[in-house]
Amino acid sequence: MRRFAGPVDLADRLERSKAMDRPIRVLAKAVRDRIRPGRLRDWLHGVPTGKPLHPPLATFSLGCWMSTAVLDWTDADPRAARLLLATGLGSALPTAAAGLTDWSSLHREQQRVGFVHMLANVTALGLLSASLLARLRGDERAGKVLTVAGLSAGSLGAYLGGHLAYRQAAGANHAPQVTHLVPLGWHDLCLVNDLPKGRPVSRRLGYIQLFVLRHAEGVTVLADRCSHLAGPLHQGRLVVENGETCVVCPWHGSTFRLADGSVKHGPATAPAPTFETRIRSDGTIQVRPSLT
Ligand code: FES
Structure with missing residues (x-):
């Protein structure tokens, strides 16, 4: 029946x-x-x-x-x-x-x-x-x-x-849980010398993918999931707008400031979760979720 x-x-x-x-x-x-x-x-x-x-x-x-x-x-x-x-x-x-x-x-x-x-x-x-x-x-x-x-x-x-x-989660934030999946404290990510300069790559930390960019001032790490519909940010373009370096999501063009993950342009409305970074003397990059 x-x-x-x-x-x-x-x-x-x-x-x-x-x-x-x-x-x-x-x-x-x-x-x-x-x-x-x-x-x-x-x-x-x-x-x-x-x-x-x-x-x-x-x-x-x-x-x-x-x-x-x-x-x-x-x-x-x-x-x-x-x-x-x-x-x-x-x-x-x-x-x-x-x-x-x-x-x-x-x-x-x-x-x-x-x-x-x-x-x-x-x-x-x-x-x-x-x-x-x-x-x-x-x-x-x-x-x-x-x-x-x-x-x-x-x-x-x-x-x-x-x-x-x-x-269907249209309009929802697709990146909120990222920082909850990472235990508190610092975590080894990779060696800084293994990263290309000026080109974002994806690296895995436990359950999550991270957007990792090595540049002249150090390393920037964000969640790799776009908050709009989870597009892979490491495949996006880097642009500079009004002196701010941003990444443009390859799927629908949401633009996030690398400095703090905030949204420069939609359709995303929620920021990209960010991570603090430090580099140990042996060149290992360590990350932890930003608290703000
Ligand atoms: S998934 Fe990134 S802009 Fe839509």
């Missing part, structure tokens, strides 16, 4: 479905071409706040619309319901811009789920806009029905957004 396909199974199937890959490819490229790397893109990713911007904006919009429905059910002042509905619609534009920007730098499986998430939310926006228009025309009854319909579509979008965030 066929097992009932619950919502999680359906979302899992969506991850594997190639049916929408072509429009996904076209749209993701268009978003990346329109919103070029720079200050706006970093803001939309949430780099200045250290967390993705899209989830709190989406929560605000959805909260406005849920509150509209509550006011409708309690027959409260229709002007308050209209105001909340319009406020949610007003915040939908930055919400969508932040979401699209994040989405354009995800893996294909995440983009498939994100694409349907977006379609559900566009449907919700259409229905809720129609609800506001109906209310402004004085047709409160139609406005209430359209709000319920819009919230239903929005709930599907929210469910898929949750799948993206919690099941």
